Amino acid sequence: MEVSANIILGDCNEKLKEIEDNSIDLIVTSPPYADSRKSTYGGISPDKYVEWFLPISRGLLRVLKPTGTFVLNIKEKVVSGERHTYVMRLILEMQKQGWLWTEEFIWHKKNCYPGKWSNRFRDAWERLLQFNKQKKFNMYQEEVMVPTGDWAKTRLKNLSETDKIRDTSRAGSGFGKNISNWLDRDKAYPTNVLHLATECNNKNHSAAFPKVLPEWFIKLFTREGDTVLDPFMGSGTTIEVAQKMRRNSVGIEISPEYFGMVKNKIKAVEYYLCKEREIYETNKSK
Amino acid sequence: MEVSANIILGDCNEKLKEIEDNSIDLIVTSPPYADSRKSTYGGISPDKYVEWFLPISRGLLRVLKPTGTFVLNIKEKVVSGERHTYVMRLILEMQKQGWLWTEEFIWHKKNCYPGKWSNRFRDAWERLLQFNKQKKFNMYQEEVMVPTGDWAKTRLKNLSETDKIRDTSRAGSGFGKNISNWLDRDKAYPTNVLHLATECNNKNHSAAFPKVLPEWFIKLFTREGDTVLDPFMGSGTTIEVAQKMRRNSVGIEISPEYFGMVKNKIKAVEYYLCKEREIYETNKSK
């Protein structure tokens, strides 16, 4: 399967217009947070953030397939001792545009930077807001299953009588179970809390997220041959991962410097995928 | 030091009026979530939730000391496939009342409710919203320091190599310079993510806090002899913990059943504290 990696240099709001309606399966992005990445985006002030983002989210709504998903990585910053409310306001406004706010994943940054402030602790989490166009969307949950916890080893060794039948909880929680159903399982579905370490080796980009983050969402919401968009491409993590996972990708970036960097990355991945295919086809012909 | 545990039977909104202005150092509470605990609270509908809570938060603002803190445990439920927005709306409205939304801690519930759905995963986190009356509030960070885990040791060692080289001015964060200070410490400040399991063996209450949760905030925001309020006392975890930690406590509860239960608990703790003092004094006289 051939996959394309299409990267575009320019302002995200303008360049989105070049993308067809209902053509994207997944949008994963980490836009510049308010007042950060000043050098490249001019530093959007927290008070103007919603206003600035709404035209973009409208464009994203247009290009996303009805069964597609939009994952937005964002965190409000502290302004004069208080958490700013632009993220909450943004969610409320995006709902008015027609977005459904389906879920909020928490990205727990296990190795966040050490530090100390007199009135707060280190900030070790970020929001991953999931938006959809409709209640029914594509989700491939089996792709991201995790190993069952240690409890299972001992718990499932010996099953009592009540374990083998559906045993309704007495406290009226409405929770019944049949433990014997779990015997041959070694994997469980994950939760909406993601534990991933941040990568520090990507020093060229001030807001890079770890590869595993886009990877997880690409697995969960797309299949091979689907199309992934990152309208704030930055150093291109999402694009690179998507390409390696044989998803088509589209990236938009305003900074020529990043744009050039990603261009080279893409070529490298293309070469890698090419090699892989050769090996595959050689084996097949044997 | 004598501490008082004062519990009040009745509607929280009414009974708050009996509490003096600026008399409380810390409010820790977990109000009934929308549509839950119907038997005791009648189940507030998600659409009416903000309206229902605002008079209460106004009362809490009045009784809290200027240097005090309000910790609100809450989570929005799913309504027709979407996360409801009442929590966000509540924060915005509370700001209008004069509350500062200082911080949001994440409570990661390690043993969250099981289940499987086609469009979402298990919900494993709740919000712990921190509100204050002013930018300067009491916070005793040293009280909640945690032992440095192995990951931190190795992590910081690895970091140190790159960070020693790193030009502090380029990084702009100032960490590069100070990172070596962290290497010899065996205790670190925690982050704003708390990993705790719910106590599902509490037969008396379907939604009891784990004891460590109020304990952590009581340590962090109060000293011995301070006063802690829980306007939705429930099975009385907050009050019990506060009392044991030699903080004065005030609890309000609408259900006579819970009220009676907590009354007994309080007596037990009083007895326990008495014994402890006796032992202490006996040792002293020796």
Add this chain to the structure above:
DNA sequence: GTTCCGCATGAATCGATAG
């Protein structure tokens, strides 16, 4: 006294069916 191991429990959500 420790350690092991059995077992009830839960701030849930969805879809179908019924009023």
Add this chain to the structure above:
DNA sequence: ACTATCGATTCATGCGGAA
């Protein structure tokens, strides 16, 4: 059409009794 109830789905934990 819109609400109310009901069945089906599913993990990880801490308690308490046993070894």
